[in-house]
Amino acid sequence: MCNILGPDGFEGKYKPTELEKDGVYLKMYGKEISKPQRKLGHFNVVDLSDSKDTSELLKIADEIKNSVSIVHLN
Numbered sequence: 661m662c663n664i665l666g667p668d669g670f671e672g673k674y675k676p677t678e679l680e681k682d683g684v685y686l687k688m689y690g691k692e693i694s695k696p697q698r699k700l701g702h703f704n705v706v707d708l709s710d711s712k713d714t715s716e717l718l719k720i721a722d723e724i725k726n727s728v729s730i731v732h733l734n
Contacts, residue, residue: 662725664701666694675731677701683708684724692731701727 664677674694679686688701705721712720 661702662721666698668696669711671695673733676691679727
């Protein structure tokens with residue numbers, strides 16, 4: 661599980677993150693306002709075929725974590 665946190669230096673409304681990838685399950689908490697380091701949601705990476713080792717799953721999680729961004733709404 662990887663947490664999705666509000667970015668530093670931003671407080672306000674945001675567009676909820678969307679992820680569409682096999683074996684990745686996203687849960688956004690429905691919080692209307694983002695605050696720095698506020699937990700807005702999380703995602704889980706699951707090996708549906710039971711063919712990956714832990715290091716592969718962690719690599720996938722890191723790639724997703726680095727690609728997720730909180731988009732500010734005006």
